[in-house]
Structure formats: structure tokens, C-alpha cells
Amino acid sequence: MGNYPSILLENAVNQVASLPGIGRKTALRLVLNLLRRSDSEVETFTGAITQLKKEVHYCRICHNISDSEVCDICNSHHRDRSIVCVVENIQDVMSIENTGQYSGLYHVLGGIISPVDGIGPKDIEVDSLVARIEPEQIHEVILALPATMEGDTTTFYIYRRLAALEDKAPRISQIARGIAIGNDLEYTDEITLGRSILNRTEYNGTNNH
């Protein structure tokens, strides 16, 4: 869609269309929606983004986004401080928190190892994870990374780094992979199905292992 009637409009559309997954038609619709709002509403919109960018903190322990130097989870007395769950990004922290099934701490890598994208171990928060491990305090590290080649590579790399701590190494675990709840076997890919047979769990009459 070319022929913008205004350069200011075109600039705004270009900026909004620079966001991932937003095409130029959608961007135009969003910009025209903003344009119909009052001056103060538009100020609130841009102000919220500006303020976040200027004042955001990343927790110096777990690297999650935070409003202060140490995040609420790392600061909490209600969390199990002996377990650290390693995730790719802050969305993953929010997803796990929403399950209500985990009460330990987190470590946000800020990415996963991906040679194709030029992301190596030094570009993500692995060193800070290893430095965090004090054997008297942290007993288990749960690796909760994507079930992709990059995720598996990162999982294996971190496993080796932690295992190299030898007698100071914590217990290392990985989140379960298998058939997603509600899915038919018929529509599950072969690799997942194959692994779910190899990694079968004992059944005792309930679905809570």
C-alpha cells in the first residue's frame, strides 16, 4: 500500500510496521486508531513506552524485568530458594508463574544459543548462572528451554557447565516432554511420540505423578 496522503502518516506507519508480525495495512489501521484518540490519550500511549524504556531495571540476580534492582521473586521470603528454573525469556517466567505449579527462583538467559543467528554462550546469561550456584543454597537447577534444536543445544551446554562444578554441582533436571494434554497420538509428531514412549512414567491410577 503506497500513496500515503501525508509524510507524517507514512513515518508513523513505517515505525509501527517495524514491529514483528505487523504488516503495513495493520500498521495503518493502528495509527489511524491512535489518531482518533485525544491528545492526552496519545500522550499516555507513547509515555508508557518511553517510561518503560527509560526506567526499566533487570534484576541483578535473575535478569528478569523488574521495577527495582532485585525483582519481587528473588526478594520474596515465600519462594523456595533452593531451586532455580532456567528459562529463555521473561514471557517464559510469566507462563510458568501462571501455572501456579512452581515456587522456586528463576534465571532468565535472555536468549538461547543459535549459531545461525550468531548467538553464542557469551551472549546469554550462562556465566551469571554458574556464578550463582552455591552448593549449600541451590540444590536443583531445572532447565526449562524450548524443545527445539537451539533449546536442546543450550540445555546441553548449561548441563556441561554445571556438571563441571563437580562436587559443587547441583542436581540438574529438565522439564518433561511428551504428548501435550488434550492431544491425540495420531496427530503428534513421530519424534515426540517416540520420546514419550522411551521416557514413560510409572502410572499408579492417577494422572499426578
Place this chain on the structure above:
Amino acid sequence: MGNYPSILLENAVNQVASLPGIGRKTALRLVLNLLRRSDSEVETFTGAITQLKKEVHYCRICHNISDSEVCDICNSHHRDRSIVCVVENIQDVMSIENTGQYSGLYHVLGGIISPVDGIGPKDIEVDSLVARIEPEQIHEVILALPATMEGDTTTFYIYRRLAALEDKAPRISQIARGIAIGNDLEYTDEITLGRSILNRTEYNGTNNH
């Protein structure tokens, strides 16, 4: 998705999620994408929106968005000033311009009559359209409104307002409705198909009528 690790993040997500068609998960993804950019890139992003809101003009003749008091189309000497095409919004102007099939002027209503949404004739630019008609200059008004009940209502209302000008009334036309190019009859709805039979056009061996 609740449990935001930061109030600033939550505020920014709330603002982005206030845009039409953007859910909270998408908004979070967009905000985190902005957060990964440099300060100056974020400033460029919010600045483009702020500048558009502050400095935008609407053409005082056709009400299209413009960088000046009168838009480039209304100012152009290359356009046919005897035809005015009436559209709902500025996206429609851009869509018609992109066809390359029209060289007349436009009139942007800024909405269509929709009693359900509380939008009446006074809320859209109908009076300014009627005031624009000077019979020596404007010979034809093309009504290019959506093929919906609201569009038809608005088309009929404008038709009556223009017809009431009596001997000063311009020729009034409506864009053709029928089977979209590339569509099978089988999958065309009955009303469109029925109308396309009633409103059949003479065929002379080509598809350019």
C-alpha cells in the same frame, strides 16, 4: 496472562493492547521488541506517533489526511476536477489510488451512518459534500461506500441529499457490485449473485466495459 514482573511493563502492555486486534500476548511481544531497541530507536518510534498527532492536518476540501491545509490531490492540476468520489475513510482513498483507475477528486466522510453505533448524518462529512457541489464544476459524484447495510443506508441518504439540489444536482453513480475477479459463482453469496444477474452489463467480446 497476569503476573507482570514490572508495573512499567504492565502499563506499556496495557496501552499497546488497547489497539484494535492486539491481544495481551501480542502486546507483550511488541513491547519486549521495543525494549530491545536502542534509546534513540524508541524515541524515533514514539516521536513519529507524537508528531503525527500534533501536526496532522485534514484537507479542508476533501477531509483526507494531509500535511497541509489543502491536500495534494485537491491541489493537483492533473486531476479531473469534475468528478468527486465519496468514500468512508482515508484507507479507501489509498485503495482506490492504488488501482490507478481513477483521476478525479475525493470526499472522505470519516465514517458511515450506523444507528447501532450512534453515528448519524451530522457525524460524518455530508453537509460539506453538499456544500461542495457547484454544478458548473462538479458533474458527477461517485458513491464508493461499503456493500453493507450501513454503506447502503449512507449511499441512499447522500443520494437523496444530492437529488434535492434539483437542477443543480450532479450525476450520481455507485461503484459496481458483483462477483469479485477470480471468484467462483459456487462460492459467491446468493444476494451478490442475484444482484450481479439483475445488474448484468453488455458484453462486447472484452472484459473492459
